[in-house]
Each structure stands twice: as structure tokens, then as C-alpha cells.
Amino acid sequence: RAKKGGGNNFYVYNKELSDIEINKVKTISQLRRAVERNEFELYYQPKIDMNLGKVHGMEALIRWNNPDEGLIGPNKFIPIAEEMGLILPIGEWVLREACRQNKEWLDKGYQPIRVSVNISGMQFQQKDFVDIVKNVLEDTGIESQYLELEITESIAMIDIKYTIEVLKKLKSLGVYISIDDFGTGYSSFSYLKEMSVDELKIDRTFIMDVNTNTKNMSIVKAIIHLAHELNLEVTAEGAETEEHIQFLKENNCDKVQGYYYSKPVSSEEFEKFLK
Ligand code: C2E
Ligand code: MG
Ligand code: MG
Ligand code: MG
Numbered sequence: 110r111a112k113k114g115g116g117n118n119f120y121v122y123n124k125e126l127s128d129i130e131i132n133k134v135k136t137i138s139q140l141r142r143a144v145e146r147n148e149f150e151l152y153y154q155p156k157i158d159m160n161l162g163k164v165h166g167m168e169a170l171i172r173w174n175n176p177d178e179g180l181i182g183p184n185k186f187i188p189i190a191e192e193m194g195l196i197l198p199i200g201e202w203v204l205r206e207a208c209r210q211n212k213e214w215l216d217k218g219y220q221p222i223r224v225s226v227n228i229s230g231m232q233f234q235q236k237d238f239v240d241i242v243k244n245v246l247e248d249t250g251i252e253s254q255y256l257e258l259e260i261t262e263s264i265a266m267i268d269i270k271y272t273i274e275v276l277k278k279l280k281s282l283g284v285y286i287s288i289d290d291f292g293t294g295y296s297s298f299s300y301l302k303e304m305s306v307d308e309l310k311i312d313r314t315f316i317m318d319v320n321t322n323t324k325n326m327s328i329v330k331a332i333i334h335l336a337h338e339l340n341l342e343v344t345a346e347g348a349e350t351e352e353h354i355q356f357l358k359e360n361n362c363d364k365v366q367g368y369y370y371s372k373p374v375s376s377e378e379f380e381k382f383l384k
Contacts (some may be wrong), residue, residue: 110192116169135179136185136186136189137189138216139175139177141193144195144198145171147258149171149172149173149203150172150376151171151376152169152170152373153170153374154167154276154373155382156225157364157365157370158219158363158364159358159363159365163220164222165203165223166223166224166225167222167223168224168373169206169207169210169225169381170183170258171227173186180314182336187229191230194229196232201245203243207224207226208248208249208256209251211223211224211255211256212250212251214380214383219257220332222384223256223257225259228258228260234277238275239278240340242258242279242282244257246275246282253283254283254284256285257286257307258284258285259287260286261288261289261290261293262288262291262294262295263290265294265304266294266296266297269300273300273304276305276306280305285308286304287306288306288309290310290312291332292315292328293314302339307341307342308341308344309335309342309343309344310345310346311329313346313347314347315328316353316367319356320352320364324349329356329357329360333361333362341355343362343363344366345362345366346366347366347367347368348367348370349368350369351369354369
């Protein structure tokens with residue numbers, strides 16, 4: 110922004126970059142460096158089985174250890190990494206690292222749990238995506254039943270035929286499939302039945318005010334019901350309060366993830382918790 114004349118009128122030059130754009134340019138060059146130097150780290154958040162009251166799995170969530178700016182969350186850089194195509198190497202690293210870490214913990218003899226990995230649309234559309242998953246399983250030596258892939262509802266519904274085909278191949282490898290952020294996209298329920306899916310994961314925005322917002326209350330109940338009718342499991346994400354847990358228990362939600370139990374934590378922290 111430039112100051113005009115002596116008054117306090119401000120105006121924006123057309124060619125001038127906004128703060129957002131400047132930040133983005135900075136992020137773009139830093140991201141290239143981050144991939145080269147591997148500045149990423151996985152955090153893990155437990156997923157709790159509501160019936161057994163114990164840990165059922167964990168979701169791997171990427172963090173960027175930026176040397177200049179500290180720890181950066183995925184919402185700030187994943188969209189840019191997608192635009193740059195860098196999500197492909199980053200995503201493969203996440204998959205590999207999550208499997209390597211889980212295999213290490215399985216070998217140490219802790220209670221065996223599954224690790225969930227978020228897959229971006231671009232990764233899912235990659236021609237050799239199934240081969241990449243297969244290679245990672247082989248290279249890390251982890252059994253496929255200990256890996257779950259999370260694909261968002263909106264990505265799954267872009268090209269339903271393609272999704273059905275890829276999910277079938279992934280399923281034949283033995284990995285688990287979860288539809289993430291369920292309820293925010295536009296699912297075609299009849300196709301959901303044809304997709305080799307194991308779980309629906311209810312988006313956090315429905316859980317946030319589920320005890321006071323009667324619409325979200327109905328939506329959450331309906332998704333739990335739909336999942337069970339289709340023989341799928343259902344996880345609620347973003348449960349923060351006793352009231353959320355109570356509501357989800359009363360309505361037979363199978364699994365819960367949220368700050369109520371734990372925020373995502375570093376691998377060191379998560380291991381303490383496994384011990
Ligand atoms: P997501 O897959 O839906 O992950 C859940 C997000 O909700 C995580 O945010 C988690 O920290 C947050 N969360 C969990 N419980 C609570 C809660 O009780 N309250 C609140 N306020 N938040 C909660 P995070 O780690 O910032 O990740 C955001 C999104 O970034 C993820 O949403 C996912 O879409 C994406 N993401 C994370 N890691 C990866 C990755 O490795 N690859 C790709 N492609 N995307 C990733
Ligand atoms: Mg997820
Ligand atoms: Mg989600
Ligand atoms: Mg979400």
C-alpha cells in the first residue's frame with residue numbers, strides 16, 4: 110500500500126502484491142527447499158474405539174518445521190504444495206514415513222494399531238498410485254491391515270467410475286479405506302455402496318455444535334445410521350467436550366477422534382502414550 114500526498118488516503122497500486130501474495134511467493138520458494146531438505150514431520154492423533162474405550166488407531170498429520178517460522182500446519186501449505194505439484198513427493202514421503210513409524214512400533218511390541226494417512230486428490234489421480242502404495246508396503250514390510258487411507262468425500266466423487274476402480278485395487282492390497290470430511294461434499298449414496306470403503310469419517314464442522322444445533326444433530330445421526338446400514342464403520346472427528354462424547358455414544362458412533370482425548374502429538378509423545 111502506498112500513501113498518497115499528505116493526507117491519510119491510502120490506495121492500492123494495481124501491480125503491487127498483496128500481503129497474501131507476498132506470503133505465497135515466499136512459501137513457494139521455501140517449500141521447494143523444504144522438500145529437498147526434508148523439513149516435514151508427522152504428528153499423530155489417536156482414534157478411540159467407543160465400545161472398548163481404547164485406542165483403535167492414529168491419524169498421521171503433517172507438520173512443516175520451517176527453520177524461519179517454526180511449526181506450520183497443513184492448511185497453510187498443502188494447498189500451495191498441490192498447486193506446485195509438490196504434493197506428490199510430499200504425499201509419498203508421508204505414506205512411507207507413517208508406515209515406517211507404525212512398523213517400528215509394531216515391532217517394538219506395543220498394542221498393534223492402524224495408521225491413517227491423508228491422500229490428496231492429485232495423489233489419488235496419479236496413474237501409478239496403487240503401485241506406489243504397494244511398493245511402500247513392501248519396502249517398509251508393514252502388513253496392509255495396519256494402513257488406512259483417507260480420501261475426502263469431494264475427491265472420491267469427482268470421477269465415481271475411476272474411484273470405484275482404484276478403491277477396488279487398493280482393497281485387494283488389504284489396506285483400509287476411509288471417506289474423510291464426510292457430509293461436506295456431495296455423495297451419491299447409491300455409489301457409496303459400490304465403493305470398497307470401510308469407514309465414513311464425519312466432518313468436524315457437524316460435531317462442533319452437535320449438542321445445540323438441531324440440524325447438525327440430525328445430520329450426525331443420519332450419517333451414523335447410513336454408515337451402519339451400509340455395513341461401514343463411522344468415526345467422528347473433532348470431539349472436544351464431554352457433551353460431544355455423550356451424544357456420540359448415545360447414537361452408537363463407533364470411533365472418535367478429537368481434542369477431548371488428545372491433540373495431534375509428535376511421534377515421541379505418541380510413543381510415550383503407547384508405552
Ligand atoms: P483432516 O484429515 O480432516 O484432519 C483432521 C484435522 O482436524 C487435523 O488438523 C486435526 O488436528 C484437527 N482436529 C482433530 N480433532 C480436533 C478437535 O477436537 N478440535 C479441532 N479444532 N480440531 C481438531 P490438521 O492437522 O491441521 O490438518 C488439517 C488438514 O490438513 C487435514 O484435515 C487434512 O485434510 C490435511 N492434511 C494433514 N496432513 C496431511 C497429509 O499428510 N497429506 C495431505 N494430503 N493432507 C494432509
Ligand atoms: Mg483426515
Ligand atoms: Mg477429516
Ligand atoms: Mg476436516
